[in-house]
Amino acid sequence: MSVVAATGASREPSARLRIRLRGAVQGVGFRPFAYGLAARYGLSGFALNDGEGLLLEIEGARHEDFLSALRREKPPLATIDSIDVERIDLCGDSDFSIRESAGGRSQTRIVADAATCEACLDELFDATSRFHLYPFITCTHCGPRFTISSSLPYDRPQTSMAPFAMCADCARDYADPRSRRFHAETIACPTCGPRLDVEPGVIVERIRAGAIVAVKGIGGYHLMCDARNAGAVAELRRRKERDAKPFAIMAANAASLALFAEPTEAELDLIQHRARPIVVVKSRGTPAPAIAPRLTRIGVMLPYAPLHHLLFHAAAGFPAGRDWREEANDFVIVATSANPGGEPLVVDDADARRRLSSIADLIVGHDRAIVVRADDSVAAVVDCAPAFLRRARGYTPDPIDLGADGPCVVALGAHLKTTVTVTRGREAFVSQHIGDLDDAESVRFFDETLRHLLSILDVTPEAVACDLHPDFYSTRLAEEMELPLLRAQHHAAHVAAIAAEHGVSGPALGVALDGYGMGDDRGAWGGELMRVDGSTWTRLGHLAPLALPGGDRAAREPWRMGMAALAAIGRLELAERLFPEAALADKIAESLRRGMAPKTTSMGRLFDAAAALAGVCLEQRYEGQAAMEFEALVEAPRTLPGAFALRDGVLDFSPLLSLIATERPSPREAAEFFHGALIEGCAEWIAATAQAQGHSRVALGGGCMMNRILAEGLVEALRLRGLFPLLARAVPCNDGGLSLGQAAMARAAFAAAEREKESAACA
Known part of the structure; x- marks a missing residue:
């Protein structure tokens, strides 16, 4: 890296300060920012990246002005965790320079990928700019970071930009402190940078003609098609084998989204966040009915890569100026992850040709490698604040502050919606969404993600955590790591995750409303009220058990849970009328009469039972379909006296199931009665236990809390009872946040073991 001097530095310094910045301070334009401040205040010194973050030395009379501006005006992508300042001896420098990065054990981090900034968009569509219509335009304030980085410090040789030697113009911008690309590691232009295989205009033509196009993006390939066709x-559904699971759509801008959706102001703010997540909002009537079948909400997102903007520019007829960027455009595309049959996201060009050729009519690649695959993040606004359904691109690897230093632990999640978490110091780094570990490709992605996270953080784990279930791949891997091992109960980890992100120390009360997790008794739990204290947990209550006819098949065939509900209320004679198409209904009924089926306390299966009894969904083609379609029917939850019973910590909704089965309300009425009863029943259950245990804060977790009506209704009901509910915000409430809870519990267990050792030594 060349050394660049700032002119106008003070010749008569009054003090020299060494300033250490830690946090997200690399790859965000902090060195050129510091350079500009030094020039502004006439200071000499230097800036460099190293393993701990950013090291500055400044010398001159106006050093306090420099420090104030450093805190007040930091680059938009930067996060400063700490600033340490030390007064040192004067050196008498005459300039300020940016020095070559220093090595050493990494204590810093890479920031998440960021959407193309407005300044780059202005250049992208400026016919006089050398970046005109260049699909890889970036600067220090935007573009890929995490997905192109193999190691730290964050410098070009450690990224997938390394093969692209800068041309004279890019080298000049890189060295020019007046340029927005001063020391921008991703700088490139049409002369020297990555190239796209197919022109944006051709891509749009094919999409408009009805083709399915695979397009390489920031964290992987998208499959795109015309959402109005x-x-x-x-x-696309047929080829991808995705019968009914909703797709997300991408529109040009907020005005275009308004043609298809009705986002609130808070949702629109989230949609426009620099991470550009998919946000689930109220639909105005989806562009094509097959986008989100039988749902009233739809996932929407805005363009975040230069190529996306170029597609909408082409669709608008290649207009000049910038007015078109704010105008409504009815060209809207399905943009879904390119992962056939539930496999991991495709990121490699050769792999795309192998795995996507049977799905896509056109495959569009480019020659900048994706080092780390990352799906689009998915979020919603719940109780007036963002909540993740899937955390990945744009947010990973932003850490979660655990409040205090602790040992380095690695937590491996469970089996579905898997993530891994690695802790370093007081921070927890939760990986991007990996997915379900159902096939060899997913397992390879899991291993790849774990290796990369450990490497990028430059840590050696001291302990490992996993789920109780002995047959998960993640559990077997944890057992092979030969480290102190904590087997965390699934639902306790859900509660611990929320307690950790909210900084709750000491015992925490929480509820986990979930689909499945193995209990201490090896049973199928899923509606649990728990007390979690460090690495220990106590089950304080649960939902009344229902039979689970067929085991795992009951989660795919809700009619089976409908039969279980009929058995619970003693009305199996209704099965023939309610489920006439179920070929095995008679056999299931007989096994239920004989008490041969296992039991479950799962809230997810309770949803399935109610949806089946109401005739809403008898077979599921994707996880959570019955619950999502049932939720979509609700206009407002209705209270229903006598819909539940609460005895000795067991919450029983048999009266509600009996009403749905015998009185046959309409599907909408059934859904509204069900949600109203759930809210009221869970609030009474939690409040009674909180009073008995002396708790005022309650963590609300588990996958069922993705149901916005249930989550917001329960939060309001608990507040009315004087409690303080805590929702998952930093990670998903579903199993995507499980590894964070496991990590927090493992750190507590490790710390307790160390204290015991110290006590034994003292004795």
Whole structure:
């Protein structure tokens, strides 16, 4: 790296300060920012990246002005965790320079990928700019970071930009402190940078003609088609083997989204966040009915890569100026992860040709490698604040502050919606969404993610945590790591995750409303009220058990849970009328009469039972379909006297199930009665236990808390009872946040073991 001097530095310094910045301070334009401040205040010294973050030395009379501006005006992508200042001897420098990065054990971090900034968009569509229509335009304030980085410090040789030697113009910008690309490691232009295989105009033509196009993006390939073309959407479903699970759509801007969706102001703010997540909002009538079948909400996002903007520019007819960027555009595309059959996201060009050729009519790649695959993040606004359904691109690897230093632990999640978490010091780094560990490709992605996270953080784990279930791949891997091992109960980890992100120390009361997790008794738990204290947990209550006819098949075939509900209320004679198409209904009924099926306390299966009894969903083609379609029917939850019973910590909704089965309300009425009863029943259950245990704060976790009506209704009901509910914000409430809770519990267990050792030594 060349050394660049700032002119106008003070010749008569009054003090020299060494300033250490830790946090997200690399790859965000902090060195050129410091350079500019030094020039502004006439200071000499230097800036460099190293393993701990950013090291500055400044010398001159106005050093206090420099420090104030450093805190007040930091670059937009930067996060400063700490600033340590030390007064040192004067050196008499005459300039300020940016020095080559220093090595050493990494204590810093890479920031998450960020959407293209407005300044770059202005250049992208400026015919006089050398970046005009260049699909890889970036600067120090935007573009890929995490997904192109192999190691730290964050410098070009450690990224997938290393093969692209800068041309004279880019080298000049890189060295020019007046340029927005001063020391921008991703700088490139049409002369020297990555290249796209197919022109944006051609891509748009094919999409408009009904084709399915695979397009390489920031964290992986997307499969794209015209969202208003019902035939194209249906064909994408057929080829991808995704019968009914909702797709997300991408629109040009907020005005365009308004044609298809009705986001609130808070949702629009989230949609426009620099991470550009998919946000689930109220639909105005989806562009094609097959986008989100039988749902009233739809996932929407805005363009975040230069290529996305170029597609909408082409769709608008290649207009000049910038007015078109704010105008409504009815060109809207399905943009879904390119992962056939539930496999991991495709990121490699050769792999794309192998795995996507049977799905896509056109495959569009480029020659900048994706080092780390990352799906689009998915979020919603719940109780007036963002909540993740899936945390990945744009947010990973932003850490979660655990409040105090602790040992380095690695937590491996469970089996579904898997993530891994690695802790370093007081921070927890939760990986991007990995997915379900159902096949070899997913397992390879899991291993790849764990290796990369450990490498990028430059840590050696001292302990490992996993789920109780002995047959998960993640559990077997944890057992092979030969480290102190904590087997965390699934639902206790859900509660611990929320307690950790909210900084709750000491015992925590929480509820986990979930689909499945193995209990201490090896049973199928899923509706649990728990007290979690460090690494220990106590089950304080649970939902009344229902039979689980067929085991795992009951989660795919809600009619089976409907049969279990009929058995629970003693009305199995209704099975023939309610489930006439179920070929095995008679056999299931007989096994239920004989008490041969296992039991479950799962809230997810309770949702399935109610949806089946109401005739809403008898077979599921994707996880959570019955619950999502049941939720979509609700206009407002209704209270229903006598809908539940609460005895000795057991919450029983048999009266509610009996009403749905015998009185046959309409599907909408059934959904509204069900949600109202759930809210009221859970609030009474939690409040009674909180009073008995002496708690005022309650963590609300588990996958069922993704149900916005249930989550917001329960939060309001608990507040009315004088409690302080805590929702998952930093990680998903579903199993995507499980590894964070496991990590927090493992740190507590490790610390307790160390204290015992010290006590034994003292004795």
